[in-house]
Amino acid sequence: MKTESLDRLRSRIVKIDAMPAIPVILRPLLRCLDQPAEQVDMNRIVELVSYDKSIAAQCIRMANSALFSRNTPAETVRTAVLSLGMWRVRDLLFSNSLSQVIPNNRWVVDPSVFWRHSLGCALVSRRFAEIIGYPDPEKAYLAGLLHDIGVLVNCMVAPEEFKATIQKATIEQIPLNEAEQATLGFTHCDSGRILGEAWKIPPDLIDAIELHHDIGDPNRGGPLVAMVHLSDLLCRLRDLGYGYYEPRQVDFANEPGWLYLAMQFPGLADLDMARFTFSLDDYAREVGELVATVFAGRGAS
Amino acid sequence: MPNEATLLKDETVAPEYLADPAWIRIRDLIYQVSGIYQAENKFYLLVSRAVRRMKVVGARSPREYLEFLTARPNRESEMRNLLNEITIGETCLFRSLPQIDALRKVVIPSLAEAKKKLAYTKLRFWSAGCSTGEEPYTLAMILLEETQSTLKGWTFEVVATDLNDRSVAKAQEGVYNDYAVRNVPPEFMKKYFTKSGADYRVADSVRPHVSFSRLNMLDDSKMLFMRGIDVIFCCNVLIYFDGKSKTRTIQHFYNGLLPNGYFFLGHSESLFGINDKFRLVHFPGATAYWKAVETSVKAGTP
């Protein structure tokens, strides 16, 4: 989007006070996790979890759910965190804090569908990064998690029009960004960039947010954008999308993002893409469990 | 139909019995003829099925049965009977809904558009390893339905083949019980089946579009004749094959497809490392392989 229209959108968001605030827990969490896995301080994570009673309860509930339960039930936050493992706790913390970014009654899309897609994309991006040998899989995870964050802004800044946009996308079976362009004149990629800048998240994550649908020249956004773009596509094709049918045929190996990655990461040539795709059905199950935990006991909006 | 495999209990066999070296010979023979390779851990399956045949022909030991398969005058027909016994497979109508959606919403429209440009208005589908006919009838019903819209004025045929001649005979009957039709959407049920007693009979409007025959996919001379196909379904068949026979069969499929044609495998089957000419394509909830239209030979290749 052109800079001037982006500016116009920004002032519109600010004027009606539609810019969601960054969740309190997000910054310390990002800092805490911004180091190699071995060095992440478990005590600090337990502390962050304990901050928030509802998050702590969720951790314990999830640790005792069918998927993770062990012989002895987890009763304290510490045992729950240990039994879930750090990454799953992190998933919970993120989706939790992010799901409170906008008030319950402002959601235009179904929040559980939105988080299913975002978390799915985060997991797939990270897996993808690991497979091809991208040096920072956790960054890929975060980029996947945040890529559609502009949807939240849209819920706030233009609720009625955005509702119509979603309907249009569902009925015409077209990608969300195309429907947005037609009805709103801007996309969640544009509003996502604005939010990312306001939250001062790292610039490469902001690029992933802005370019994930239309990556343009792959050199601009680099591997992170390409990975998130492909992961988003894949999630939409494997039951981790926005819940409507997009009739299309995707030839991943000939997608510009794929070709770009293949040049930099020879590991991509060894990827059995069909098998990778089938393995997503397991991810979908795990993500479903997580989202169910986050939304259990919270009234539907 | 509820599968025979689930109705007929496999004979239980003692572990010592499995150790008879004649079984290895029989296993290899089956592999040679049909490409079906029974790994050691699935050996009991082969043996329990073969034991049924041994009882019928009165062979007292695996060695003696091996003789029935190799030396006796009617060895060919006995081999066929044995293959019938071991290839009874799980199937049902409308087995994979994402595949069906992909066909109706993406594949058929794209084929129709491309072929119309060349002034063709006929489609040819092939169900390879069709078992008792559920898959090819499903395809024919989908295509019939599409002749109301995307394929108005078009003709089509579904060629259906299987190694198991008993399955082929059942397929020709086209009568199914309620277990086999459990996935059929109500609109299709109403239009394309007639009730006969407790069973469901495929409607006469569907039958002329499907032709059945026995075909061993490892029979190169016969496979060579399978040409001019738009869409091939070979689902849950190659799982019985080892790498070499897979490669060979896939090559035949590739040659048999028209440019722009599609090849569907069963859920969770992949061609990775088996064929690199086909392009893997994704549809919502389903994957398939696509034979790209050849755009002039690359510069520099001899």
Ligand SMILES: C[S@@+](CC[C@H](N)C(=O)[O-])C[C@H]1O[C@@H](n2cnc3c(N)ncnc32)[C@H](O)[C@@H]1O
């Ligand atoms: C599990 S059934 C699949 C039925 C159907 N395609 C489906 O997916 O529902 C496998 C079929 O493959 C057939 N088959 C196995 N080896 C074969 C061969 N060499 N040539 C032709 N058919 C074969 C068997 O006879 C059996 O009917």
Ligand SMILES: [Fe+2]
């Ligand atoms: Fe998006």
Ligand SMILES: [Fe+2]
């Ligand atoms: Fe997305």
